[in-house]
Amino acid sequence: xxxxxxxxxxxxxxxxxxxxxxxxxxxxxxxxxxxxxxxxxxxxxxxxxxxxxxxxxxxxxxxxxxxxxxxxxxxxxxxxxxxxxxxxxxxxxxxxxxxxxxxxxxxxxxxxxxxxxxxxxxxx
Numbered sequence: 484x485x486x487x488x489x490x491x492x493x494x495x496x497x498x499x500x501x502x503x504x505x506x507x508x509x510x511x512x513x514x515x516x517x518x519x520x521x522x523x524x525x526x527x528x529x530x531x532x533x534x535x536x537x538x539x540x541x542x543x544x545x546x547x548x549x550x551x552x553x554x555x556x557x558x559x560x561x562x563x564x565x566x567x568x569x570x571x572x573x574x575x576x577x578x579x580x581x582x583x584x585x586x587x588x589x590x591x592x593x594x595x596x597x598x599x600x601x602x603x604x605x606x607x
Contacts, residue, residue, distance in 0.1 A: 485602050486510040488529035490520030490546065491564075492538050496587070500533070503591055509598075515539075517546030524556045531601055532561045533594075535587075536576065544579055551580030560601040564589070 491497040501511045514520040518541040536543035550556040563576035566587040573584040
């Protein structure tokens with residue numbers, strides 16, 4: 484099954500999402516901030532990244548930009564996640580390279596649909 488990297492600073496959210504995805508058969512790896520997320524993406528080579536956009540150390544906006552400009556990680560689909568989505572955030576997320584966008588708290592069936600669509604879809 485596919486490996487998913489969850490980049491989320493909130494321990495409860497990270498653990499809850501990790502458990503729910505593991506129950507669906509995904510292999511899950513996690514990072515607590517954007518800098519660690521960029522490092523884990525390069526080392527663990529996930530099939531997809533769930534990126535919280537409000538992160539410490541290096542925010543998810545910049546982490547995604549770095550991932551999408553590095554040849555080693557540019558083809559990994561990224562779903563940007565935001566608990567405080569403002570008008571224009573989805574477009575901003577897509578402009579920096581997110582392949583999709585969702586809001587928190589996560590509605591698992593909707594998120595799973597987005598994950599599955601990206602995992603099936605063509606890579607750039």
